[in-house]
Amino acid sequence: xxxxxxxxxxxxxxxxxxxxxxxxxxxxxxxxxxxxxxxxxxxxxxxxxxxxxxxxxxxxxxxxxxxxxxxxxxxxxxxxxxxxxxxxxxxxxxxxxxxxxxxxxxxxxxxxxxxxxxxxxxxxxxxxxxxxxxxxxxxxxxxxxxxxxxxxxxxxxxxxxxxxxxxxxxxxxxxxxxxxxxxxxxxxxxxxxxxxxxxxxxxxxxxxx
Amino acid sequence: xxxxxxxxxxxxxxxxxxxxxxxxxxxxxxxxxxxxxxxxxxxxxxxxxxxxxxxxxxxxxxxxxxxxxxxxxxxxxxxxxxxxxxxxxxxxxxxxxxxxxxxxxxxxxxxxxxxxxxxxxxxxxxxxxxxxxxxxxxxxxxxxxxxxxxxxxxxxxxxxxxxxxxxxxxxxxxxxxxxxxxxxxxxxxxxxxxxxxxxxxxxxxxxxx
Numbered sequence: 065x066x067x068x069x070x071x072x073x074x075x076x077x078x079x080x081x082x083x084x085x086x087x088x089x090x091x092x093x094x095x096x097x098x099x100x101x102x103x104x105x106x107x108x109x110x111x112x113x114x115x116x117x118x119x120x121x122x123x124x125x126x127x128x129x130x131x132x133x134x135x136x137x138x139x140x141x142x143x144x145x146x147x148x149x150x151x152x153x154x155x156x157x158x159x160x161x162x163x164x165x166x167x168x169x170x171x172x173x174x175x176x177x178x179x180x181x182x183x184x185x186x187x188x189x190x191x192x193x194x195x196x197x198x199x200x201x202x203x204x205x206x207x208x209x210x211x212x213x214x215x216x217x218x219x220x221x222x223x224x225x226x227x228x229x230x231x232x233x234x235x236x237x238x239x240x241x242x243x244x245x246x247x248x249x250x251x252x253x254x255x256x257x258x259x260x261x262x263x264x265x266x267x268x269x270x271x272x273x
Numbered sequence: 274x275x276x277x278x279x280x281x282x283x284x285x286x287x288x289x290x291x292x293x294x295x296x297x298x299x300x301x302x303x304x305x306x307x308x309x310x311x312x313x314x315x316x317x318x319x320x321x322x323x324x325x326x327x328x329x330x331x332x333x334x335x336x337x338x339x340x341x342x343x344x345x346x347x348x349x350x351x352x353x354x355x356x357x358x359x360x361x362x363x364x365x366x367x368x369x370x371x372x373x374x375x376x377x378x379x380x381x382x383x384x385x386x387x388x389x390x391x392x393x394x395x396x397x398x399x400x401x402x403x404x405x406x407x408x409x410x411x412x413x414x415x416x417x418x419x420x421x422x423x424x425x426x427x428x429x430x431x432x433x434x435x436x437x438x439x440x441x442x443x444x445x446x447x448x449x450x451x452x453x454x455x456x457x458x459x460x461x462x463x464x465x466x467x468x469x470x471x472x473x474x475x476x477x478x479x480x481x482x
Binding site: 212240 | 282288432
């Protein structure tokens with residue numbers, strides 16, 4: 065059984081503390097070997113029934129990137145329209161995606177119809193397949209961070225429209241749109257806390273039954 | 274900006290390779306300080322709009338544990354009834370939860386109605402709140418593994434019935450039921466692969482658009 069040293073555990077905590085949702089990227093490219101190495105963490109993620117339902121689409125062509133960016137801009141404008149007063153002012157000033165500039169962008173889907181795993185564990189809670197995709201994304205996110213790369217998760221999108229624009233199967237459900245690249249800066253404070261949108265809870269509540 | 278050493282990165286890969294979904298636990302207790310330390314990783318997870326929608330319920334009383342176990346046993350019997358032939362024979366022999374014996378058990382919910390984060394990022398894809406809870410679970414899972422603890426995720430449950438049995442708010446959606454404790458054994462091969470239910474893909478497909 066592999067053991068992990070106190071030094072490793074300390075650095076692992078540091079990794080969790082300094083992982084960030086990055087929205088400000090430098091435009092210099094990410095080496096493809098490094099990207100592939102980080103993406104290999106997907107294959108080590110837990111998945112319900114070993115269904116491995118993650119499906120990755122690299123959004124690379126100018127047309128595909130434009131469609132995704134316009135999708136975000138429209139959804140973001142609609143979201144802004146839902147706020148008023150101080151919150152609207154704050155929201156309008158937020159930078160919520162690095163889709164303009166991040167060199168690598170990836171749409172991550174869940175194949176809802178995969179036969180792999182033969183449905184094990186997904187009868188009562190089929191959403192667990194999508195959760196498996198999230199697990200893989202989180203492992204990738206942390207792994208990328210160990211290499212100095214930043215990852216930003218964009219959820220302000222019309223998921224059906226993106227699926228159509230990227231021409232992927234109807235049975236694939238969008239889980240996340242990831243911006244990946246070298247971060248402009250790194251901090252241990254979430255940007256939404258820094259700008260005064262929201263604060264982190266001071267503690268974790270734990271009910272008991 | 275914190276950097277991570279080659280040694281750390283190597284050990285991080287080892288952590289991903291040896292993280293397992295554990296279903297066979299020793300019954301000796303988990304020190305509460307250690308458990309709390311591992312749970313602290315929840316607070317470092319990414320969450321949409323900084324909504325921190327995770328809600329944890331430790332399932333501790335004999336009555337609550339019995340209700341959860343019966344829930345699993347019924348859902349598992351129904352799942353078995355959905356297979357035939359060789360798959361049914363295989364399924365019947367699988368150990369799919371450590372709910373009989375794992376000393377610590379935790380139901381993890383998503384508060385779908387939290388006002389925290391003011392809905393930022395959750396207008397078009399409200400499921401991102403649940404994904405935030407998954408992200409926190411994965412961070413906890415890895416952190417627990419660095420301490421030698423095993424975690425098993427049970428999804429073969431009637432989620433509504435569990436919510437009622439645990440008497441939590443209607444607005445909380447079950448994301449996972451976690452069994453936590455000292456694993457009987459640790460391997461780098463998923464149990465479902467070991468018993469011949471399913472195999473891991475040899476590579477990760479990456480589409481390009």
